[in-house]
Amino acid sequence: MSGISDVARLAGVSKATASRALTGNGYVSAETRAKVQDAARALDYVASSNAASLVTGRTRNIGVIMPSVTRWFLAEVLEGIQDALLDHGLDLTLYDSRPGTTGRARIFDDFLARKRFDGLIAVGLEPQDNEIERLQAIDRPMISVVGDANDPGTISIDDRDAGRRATEHLIGLGHRHIAFIGGTEPHWAHWDRRRLEGYMSAMADAGLAEYARHIECDITLPGGYAASVDFLGDTKRRPTGLVCACDEVAIGAIIAARRLGIQVPSDLSVVGVDDHEFADVFSLTTLAQLPREQGMTAVELLLRHIADPSAPVPSVALPARLIVRSSTGPVDRASSAIEAGTRPR
Amino acid sequence: MSGISDVARLAGVSKATASRALTGNGYVSAETRAKVQDAARALDYVASSNAASLVTGRTRNIGVIMPSVTRWFLAEVLEGIQDALLDHGLDLTLYDSRPGTTGRARIFDDFLARKRFDGLIAVGLEPQDNEIERLQAIDRPMISVVGDANDPGTISIDDRDAGRRATEHLIGLGHRHIAFIGGTEPHWAHWDRRRLEGYMSAMADAGLAEYARHIECDITLPGGYAASVDFLGDTKRRPTGLVCACDEVAIGAIIAARRLGIQVPSDLSVVGVDDHEFADVFSLTTLAQLPREQGMTAVELLLRHIADPSAPVPSVALPARLIVRSSTGPVDRASSAIEAGTRPR
DNA sequence: TTGAAAGCGGTACCAA
DNA sequence: TTGGTACCGCTTTCAA
Numbered sequence: 001m002s003g004i005s006d007v008a009r010l011a012g013v014s015k016a017t018a019s020r021a022l023t024g025n026g027y028v029s030a031e032t033r034a035k036v037q038d039a040a041r042a043l044d045y046v047a048s049s050n051a052a053s054l055v056t057g058r059t060r061n062i063g064v065i066m067p068s069v070t071r072w073f074l075a076e077v078l079e080g081i082q083d084a085l086l087d088h089g090l091d092l093t094l095y096d097s098r099p100g101t102t103g104r105a106r107i108f109d110d111f112l113a114r115k116r117f118d119g120l121i122a123v124g125l126e127p128q129d130n131e132i133e134r135l136q137a138i139d140r141p142m143i144s145v146v147g148d149a150n151d152p153g154t155i156s157i158d159d160r161d162a163g164r165r166a167t168e169h170l171i172g173l174g175h176r177h178i179a180f181i182g183g184t185e186p187h188w189a190h191w192d193r194r195r196l197e198g199y200m201s202a203m204a205d206a207g208l209a210e211y212a213r214h215i216e217c218d219i220t221l222p223g224g225y226a227a228s229v230d231f232l233g234d235t236k237r238r239p240t241g242l243v244c245a246c247d248e249v250a251i252g253a254i255i256a257a258r259r260l261g262i263q264v265p266s267d268l269s270v271v272g273v274d275d276h277e278f279a280d281v282f283s284l285t286t287l288a289q290l291p292r293e294q295g296m297t298a299v300e301l302l303l304r305h306i307a308d309p310s311a312p313v314p315s316v317a318l319p320a321r322l323i324v325r326s327s328t329g330p331v332d333r334a335s336s337a338i339e340a341g342t343r344p345r
Numbered sequence: 346m347s348g349i350s351d352v353a354r355l356a357g358v359s360k361a362t363a364s365r366a367l368t369g370n371g372y373v374s375a376e377t378r379a380k381v382q383d384a385a386r387a388l389d390y391v392a393s394s395n396a397a398s399l400v401t402g403r404t405r406n407i408g409v410i411m412p413s414v415t416r417w418f419l420a421e422v423l424e425g426i427q428d429a430l431l432d433h434g435l436d437l438t439l440y441d442s443r444p445g446t447t448g449r450a451r452i453f454d455d456f457l458a459r460k461r462f463d464g465l466i467a468v469g470l471e472p473q474d475n476e477i478e479r480l481q482a483i484d485r486p487m488i489s490v491v492g493d494a495n496d497p498g499t500i501s502i503d504d505r506d507a508g509r510r511a512t513e514h515l516i517g518l519g520h521r522h523i524a525f526i527g528g529t530e531p532h533w534a535h536w537d538r539r540r541l542e543g544y545m546s547a548m549a550d551a552g553l554a555e556y557a558r559h560i561e562c563d564i565t566l567p568g569g570y571a572a573s574v575d576f577l578g579d580t581k582r583r584p585t586g587l588v589c590a591c592d593e594v595a596i597g598a599i600i601a602a603r604r605l606g607i608q609v610p611s612d613l614s615v616v617g618v619d620d621h622e623f624a625d626v627f628s629l630t631t632l633a634q635l636p637r638e639q640g641m642t643a644v645e646l647l648l649r650h651i652a653d654p655s656a657p658v659p660s661v662a663l664p665a666r667l668i669v670r671s672s673t674g675p676v677d678r679a680s681s682a683i684e685a686g687t688r689p690r
Numbered sequence: 691t692t693g694a695a696a697g698c699g700g701t702a703c704c705a706a
Numbered sequence: 707t708t709g710g711t712a713c714c715g716c717t718t719t720c721a722a
Contacts, residue, residue: 003699014709019701026702027707046458050404051699053395055714061438061461070420070622078414082441086448091461093406094439096427103431113391116406116436225626255626258603277415281570281600348715359693364717371718372691396715399698 002043011039022047062302063117065095065107067124071220072248072276073291077123077145080295088303093117099128108134115140119302123295126189141305143298147190149317153301155294159191159273162287162320163198166243166271169285169322171206174331175241175269178203181215181227181253182245192219192245195273199243211239217252219245224252232260232268240331241269247276247286254282254327265329275323285328287320294318347388356384367392407647408462410440410452412469416565417593417621418636422468422490425640433648438462444473453479460485464647468640471534486650488643492535494662498646500639504536504618507632507665508543511588511616514630514667516551519676520586520614523548524558526572526598527590537564537590540618544588556584564590569597577605577613585676586614592621592631599627599672610674620668630673632665639663 008018013032020026021036022045028036039045053059062085066074078094085092095111097104108131112120119141127135135142147154163180170178180199183192196214203212217227224244232238232253244250250272254264262268272279275288297316305313353363358377365371366381373381384390398404407430411419423439430437440456442449453476457465464486472480480487489499508525515523525544528537541559548557562572569589577583577598589595595617599609607613617624620633642661650658 004701005699015700016702016710017708020708023701029707032707046460048399048699049459049461050395050398051714052701053714054393054399054699054716055701057714059395069414069423070417072415075415075420078439079441079443082439083446083448086451086456089451089455091456091459092439092441094423094427094437096424096437098424101428103428106431106434110434111431111436114394114436115391116394221623222626252626278566281567281597349717350715360716361694361718362692365692368717374691377691393715396698397717399700399715400717402698 002045004045004047006043007036007039007045010043011036059091059116059118060089061091061093061117062299063093063095063112063120065097065112065120065122065125067096067126068098069094069096073246073274073289074123076291077295077298080292081121081123081299082295083292084296084299088299097125099126112138119143119306121145121295121298121302123298124189124191141302141309143302143305143313145294145298149315152315153305153313155297155301155316155318156191157287157289157318157320159194160198160201162273162289163195163243164202165198165320165322166195166273166287167199167202168206169271169324169328170241170243170269171202171208173241173269173328175239176208176331177211177239178208178241178243179213179215179231179239180243180245181217181224181231182219182249183214184216184218187218189219195243195245213239217249219249221248221252221255224249225256226252228253228256229259232256232262238262238268240267241328242271244270244272247272247274247279247284250284250286250327251276251278251282254284264327266332269328269331271328273320279323280325283326285325286323288323289318289320347390349390349392351388352381352384352390355388356381404436404461404463405434406436406438406462407644408438408440408457408465410442410457410465410467410470412441412471413443414439414441418591418619418634419468421636422640422643425637426466426468426644427640428637429641429644433644435463442470444471457483464488464651466490466640466643466647468643469534469536486647486654488647488650488658490639490643494660497660498650498658500643500646500661500663501536502632502634502663502665504539505543505546507618507634508540508588509547510543510665510667511540511618511632512544512547513551514616514669515586515588515614515673516547516553518586518614518673520584521553521676522556522584523553523586523588524560524576524584525588525590526560526562526569526576527564527594528559529561529563532563534564540588540590558584562594564594566593566597566600569594570601571597573598573601574604577601577607583607583613585612586673587616589615589617592617592619592624592629595629595631595672596621596623596627599629609672611677614673614676616673618665624668625670628671630670631668633668634663634665 008015018036021028021033095107097107122144124146144154146156217223250270272286275286353360363381366373366378440452442452467489469491491501492499562568595615617631620631
């Protein structure tokens with residue numbers, strides 16, 4: 001393992017000049033630069049990042065904190081972040097902090113305080129009470145993916161709008177009995193709450209507030225499946241349209257419907273949010289978001305913020321794009337038990 | 346930001362003593378230790394890991410390199426690794442190196458050479474030609490998850506055995522026309538090749554070699570779906586049993602079967618390998634592996650190796666556990682087109 | 691059991 | 707444009 005002194009010696013210059021030639025900071029003649037670079041290559045020189053960080057205060061490392069890596073959306077964002085960081089030559093330190101684990105507590109109490117990163121990206125974090133203080137105490141540039149676009153440094157889709165447009169899509173197909181599925185009281189996230197609000201306002205605007213109904217479930221495929229098996233079994237109250245908090249829940253609902261012999265979309269239309277990698281296989285109509293791009297955007301915003309901490313940090317609210325597949329279709333009033341009990345308009 | 350000198354001053358001791366008290370290396374009286382710890386707490390002292398690493402050569406950071414984080418198995422292993430590392434107070438640097446990307450090339454050419462980690466865990470990496478040399482050049486302890494258990498420092502299930510037992514399960518149910526689905530020529534991984542071998546040997550041992558058939562597909566849910574729609578459509582040649590390279594492929598096959606009106610398991614029995622989080626929702630019979638445990642085991646092996654580099658590094662081959670759900674059942678000879686053309690034994 | 695002092699491997703200031 | 711040198715913050719001899 002040769003150090004910069006070895007490189008300097010071989011190139012016949014001082015350590016200082018070697019450093020300047022290699023980092024590109026300060027004046028070096030083209031000639032000496034070439035000499036130094038040759039020497040470095042000959043010795044397979046790799047700078048010690050510890051030594052460099054110690055004096056510059058820069059780690060060339062970005063921390064990413066998220067509540068899981070096993071959810072499709074989060075994993076996609078993570079890959080977008082990784083790609084962008086690799087392009088910039090920056091390392092990625094992962095803090096996978098599942099709510100309620102001792103690991104999460106340690107991350108907030110110890111790991112973040114070490115500040116082994118120049119900046120932090122929080123993805124879908126939903127910090128609880130004292131975690132927020134910890135985050136603020138870190139005193140490092142930070143960007144959030146998923147969250148309230150009114151907060152500075154937040155990248156997300158307009159969740160309220162997504163919920164609204166998913167609902168309007170079904171209303172446009174003639175549905176009135178439309179339910180929303182997703183979210184449970186202890187575990188509400190910012191985004192599913194917003195999507196529910198969008199659903200509610202679309203229903204209200206269409207004069208369908210009395211038909212609005214919210215079914216709680218875990219925001220996972222098995223969660224959506226379990227809840228759907230329950231409420232779809234009740235034939236009398238079964239809605240004809242279903243707005244789902246996300247695609248994983250929607251796919252769970254579709255699987256449940258099949259198991260119960262309910263045809264999608266003739267008996268039940270289902271719309272999700274995400275454009276999950278499985279959405280196509282399930283022919284799922286959905287409001288697509290691009291998590292990978294969100295991750296890459298987060299990196300760009302963060303690096304800009306690090307480069308110029310005094311500049312205001314923008315937020316980015318991306319629109320979701322409606323992709324119509326065949327899990328939604330016009331309501332079939334004749335064959336619907338719930339419509340049979342409703343007076344026609 | 347106070348440093349160790351501040352702590353030392355406040356505690357009324359020297360830097361050296363403060364360091365000893367805080368790190369636990371060297372003799373310090375219980376009394377001074379307490380004094381130093383109090384001072385550290387009072388000042389919210391956090392040691393600079395750069396400074397410490399510079400002198401000790403230890404980074405207290407582990408690198409994890411894997412070809413993706415969006416596959417269920419890999420994400421689960423990653424969370425197992427993260428949990429174990431958090432327990433030990435170690436950071437995790439992620440190198441997500443998707444095959445064929447420029448990012449992957451950079452990881453192998455630049456990032457790994459920086460050695461910003463005390464050890465490396467490679468998960469399902471399948472390094473290609475020159476990548477292997479790069480890996481060896483790193484000269485840091487390394488453990489592999491997924492791979493050949495004959496190589497030292499490898500954790501995996503016995504893939505051959507898993508393929509064999511999945512096949513034997515179907516044979517035991519009376520199936521003879523059993524196909525294997527998964528793996529395509531350019532992208533063979535070590536594990537799906539081994540599972541195919543297990544399938545082949547089970548077929549041969551049961552005298553069913555003539556019925557063996559291998560269907561190629563991408564090792565993903567959409568890949569399994571697409572291939573299945575194709576080959577299940579050919580009623581005359583349709584097998585009654587299907588051994589899948591992994592659960593994602595198996596679930597894709599089940600979805601394809603449903604779409605084609607093929608009943609599972611009465612028309613087609615499907616068995617996978619993994620016990621994916623969706624396996625239960627699809628009632629999938631599978632050979633379960635525990636990726637989270639594999640990740641945690643990898644950390645333990647790696648830390649032991651780092652602590653004592655001269656000790657031999659063991660390998661761990663875990664057995665997969667058969668979980669029978671309702672995607673497999675006895676063959677129904679009467680209703681099977683393919684069986685109709687076969688003489689009974 | 692403690693303190694003084696020498697680095698770890700770079701960067702950046704200042705003078706030449 | 708280059709070289710000498712102090713120093714980043716900590717650990718670790720070595721001597722007391």
